[in-house]
Amino acid sequence: MADFDVKIRLPREFQQGDIIEVKLKIKHPSKTGLQVVEDAATSYERFIRNQPAEYVRQVDIFYDDEPVSVFKMNAASADDPLIIFKLKVDKAAPLRILVEDHRRETVEVTEDIQFT
Numbered sequence: 001m002a003d004f005d006v007k008i009r010l011p012r013e014f015q016q017g018d019i020i021e022v023k024l025k026i027k028h029p030s031k032t033g034l035q036v037v038e039d040a041a042t043s044y045e046r047f048i049r050n051q052p053a054e055y056v057r058q059v060d061i062f063y064d065d066e067p068v069s070v071f072k073m074n075a076a077s078a079d080d081p082l083i084i085f086k087l088k089v090d091k092a093a094p095l096r097i098l099v100e101d102h103r104r105e106t107v108e109v110t111e112d113i114q115f116t
Helices: none
Strands: 005-009 019-027 034-036 047-049 056-063 066-072 082-088 094-101 106-112
Touching: 005 094, 005 106, 019 056, 019 094, 056 082, 066 082
Parallel strands: none
Antiparallel strands: 005 019, 019 082, 034 047, 056 066, 056 094, 094 106
């Protein structure tokens, strides 16, 4: 079981054919694992790895089981990243988000697209 959390936020009301803004909040730390060496002889020795990196690797977006988008991320992303994207909602179908972290653990969340 992954130890991070993912939440989807959709607009309150939308109609079929609208382009909506989907917000995806990922509760996950992001650390490079690098430490600055103050007395480094060269710029290549300026950083050392003192712990493993922690970050969200990839976010896959599916709408009605069709791939919509892929976000490839790295340790330079912020803690608890917020991803915002546009989606044209032309049918009532599930929106599925699959988030993978640096340990290749995954969290999947699904929100049903329903029209008002």
